[in-house]
Amino acid sequence: MRTMCLGCGTAVEDxxxxxxxxxxxxxxxxxxRQYEMMESDDVGRFIRYGEDPARRPPQRSQEPRPYDPYWDxxxxxxxxxxxxxxxxxxxxxxxxxxxxxxQRPSFFQTFFTDVLRFGLAFWVIAFVxxxxxxxxxxxxxxxxxVPGPLVDESYVLAVFTPVAFGLLxxxxxxxxxxxxxxxxxxIVSTMxxxxxxxxxxxxxxxxxxxxxxxxxxxxxxxxYLFLIDISLVILYNIIVxxxxxxxxxxxxxDFENWQLLFxxxxxxxxxxxxxxxLLIGLPLFIIxxxxxxxxxxxxxxxxxxxxxxxxxxxxxxxxxxFGLAHVIYGWDAFKFPSAFFSGLLFAYLYIEKGLHASIMLxxxxxxxxxxxxxxxxxxxxxGMMLIEGVLILTxxxxxxxxxxxxxxxxxxxxxxxxxxxxxxxxxx
Numbered sequence: 001m002r003t004m005c006l007g008c009g010t011a012v013e014d015x016x017x018x019x020x021x022x023x024x025x026x027x028x029x030x031x032x033r034q035y036e037m038m039e040s041d042d043v044g045r046f047i048r049y050g051e052d053p054a055r056r057p058p059q060r061s062q063e064p065r066p067y068d069p070y071w072d073x074x075x076x077x078x079x080x081x082x083x084x085x086x087x088x089x090x091x092x093x094x095x096x097x098x099x100x101x102x103q104r105p106s107f108f109q110t111f112f113t114d115v116l117r118f119g120l121a122f123w124v125i126a127f128v129x130x131x132x133x134x135x136x137x138x139x140x141x142x143x144x145x146v147p148g149p150l151v152d153e154s155y156v157l158a159v160f161t162p163v164a165f166g167l168l169x170x171x172x173x174x175x176x177x178x179x180x181x182x183x184x185x186x187i188v189s190t191m192x193x194x195x196x197x198x199x200x201x202x203x204x205x206x207x208x209x210x211x212x213x214x215x216x217x218x219x220x221x222x223x224y225l226f227l228i229d230i231s232l233v234i235l236y237n238i239i240v241x242x243x244x245x246x247x248x249x250x251x252x253x254d255f256e257n258w259q260l261l262f263x264x265x266x267x268x269x270x271x272x273x274x275x276x277x278l279l280i281g282l283p284l285f286i287i288x289x290x291x292x293x294x295x296x297x298x299x300x301x302x303x304x305x306x307x308x309x310x311x312x313x314x315x316x317x318x319x320x321x322f323g324l325a326h327v328i329y330g331w332d333a334f335k336f337p338s339a340f341f342s343g344l345l346f347a348y349l350y351i352e353k354g355l356h357a358s359i360m361l362x363x364x365x366x367x368x369x370x371x372x373x374x375x376x377x378x379x380x381x382x383g384m385m386l387i388e389g390v391l392i393l394t395x396x397x398x399x400x401x402x403x404x405x406x407x408x409x410x411x412x413x414x415x416x417x418x419x420x421x422x423x424x425x426x427x428x
Contacts, residue, residue, distance in 0.1 A: 005030055114210050116401045121207035123394055124223050130387060131364070134371045136190075141374030142261035143183050147176045149258050155266075159274055160325040179262060185269045186363055189356035193218050214409060218353050222361050224406055225345050229365060230392070231399020233338045240334050257373035264370060268363035271322070275343065276302065276350040276358055279318035284311065293424075303354035307414055308421035311351060319343030348414070 003014040005023040012023055012030060020029045154171035155178075170178050199217040206213050215221045255263070281300040287310055288294030294304060304311075322343035323336040331339075342365070349357040371384055 003030055003032065116398060117207060117210050117212065119394060120227075120398050120402070121204065123227070123391070123398055124204060124207065124220070126387075126391060127223060127226075128219075130391065134384065134387075135364070135367050138261070138367055138371040138374055139183060139186060139265070141371070141376075142258075142265060143180070145374060146179060146258045146262050149256075150176050150179060150262060157270065159278070160321060160328060179265070182265050182269045185359065186265065189359040189363070192354075192356040193222070193360050212405070214406070218357050218360075221349070221353065222357065222364065224402055225349070225361055226364050227395050227399040228403045228407060229342055229345055229361075229399075230368075231396045232341065232403060234392075234396060235400075236338050245332075245334060257375070260373055261370060264366040265363075268366050269359055271325075272346065272350070272355060272359050272362055275318050275322045275325070276347060277355065279321060280311070280314045280347060280350060281355075283314055301355045302350040302358070303352070305352055306421050307351065307417045308424065309418075311421075312418055315344065315347040315351070318347055322346075348410075 002011045003021070004011055005026065005028060007023065007028045008026040010023055010025045012021055014021060014032050019032055021032055022028070023030055151172055153175065154169060155175055156166045157168045157170065159165060159167045196217040196219060200219040203213050203215055203217055203220045213220075215224050277300055281302060284294050284299040284304070285297070288296065288299055293308075294306065298304060319340050320343075323340035326335045326339040327333055346358040346362060349361055369388055372381055376384075
């Protein structure tokens with residue numbers, strides 16, 4: 001067998017006895033292909049070393065071999081321009097790549113899934129734009145229009161555990177200052193959420209490439225939970241209406257626009273402080289002070305990422321009280337299931353991401369459509385109503401899709417962490 005020298009083109013005899021041979025013309029070292037072929041063959045090992053051919057040589061590593069320009073005649077692998085690293089090789093499609101070993105999905109299943117993923121990416125982009133244009137404008141409009149009539153009003157801060165009792169009465173300029181405090185809490189929560197803008201953009205690019213992701217950044221988790229909550233709550237309300245019952249709010253929503261802007265902004269912050277910090281964070285802080293299981297004052301602002309038995313019990317109890325509080329304050333009894341479900345989502349965010357995340361999700365749900373209450377020109381109001389209608393209609397199927405896919409993964413993850421954290425010793 002002959003091997004050609006790449007330097008001068010001379011054909012050199014290759015008997016496979018040496019790993020490298022020398023070109024007699026240019027004196028360059030040439031790798032012996034015959035040697036490598038015999039090295040990987042049982043017969044070659046027997047010929048060279050006198051070993052038993054029945055005894056197989058050590059198995060080679062299954063890791064992908066790096067690109068070798070000497071032997072690989074094909075084009076080199078593409079490289080990422082940002083970090084100058086080769087893209088990972090795409091694994092062949094196989095049975096193990098599909099969920100629970102199922103067969104390869106059909107064309108219609110793949111097409112339907114791709115449409116939902118594309119719709120999710122489009123919805124995320126549209127909602128981010130609408131959030132900054134709509135929610136922030138609505139909050140700025142509330143800060144401009146609410147303080148005037150609020151000076152002549154009074155408001156009672158109540159606590160429900162689960163019986164509601166008045167805690168403090170605010171009126172006049174004190175109430176106005178309290179309202180600005182609520183707005184500042186929402187703005188600070190928005191700024192803390194946007195600190196994870198870079199991982200959110202990476203996840204958004206993956207969505208645009210039709211890839212299924214498990215969201216980790218706070219903005220993407222908020223959008224996922226918002227879609228799940230709004231789709232399931234709409235489905236629940238449709239079922240209730242089909243039974244012949246029309247749910248009503250406090251006083252059949254006989255409020256002026258400025259009152260709605262104040263109440264919804266207040267609910268986003270005050271209800272999170274009362275039901276999450278007071279009913280979850282404070283008991284965990286007391287337990288942690290005696291056992292050392294939790295991280296001190298961190299339990300009050302959330303983000304402990306611990307889902308053990310005490311935490312799960314407090315999550316369920318606070319959500320029950322959150323649902324009962326809506327019934328106590330004038331909602332129909334049909335409001336309880338949807339409020340309880342929303343309370344579970346808020347509590348999960350409080351433990352997983354922190355108080356700012358639960359405030360943000362509460363604000364996103366309550367202030368969705370609040371821009372219609374600030375007295376914009378009729379043309380702009382009709383345009384915003386059209387955008388909201390499109391977002392709601394597209395959010396329903398996407399929310400159902402996320403409830404089945406991401407919701408199942410989220411439940412499995414919480415269950416696994418619950419079993420792990422519950423076995424963790426308290427003196428850790």
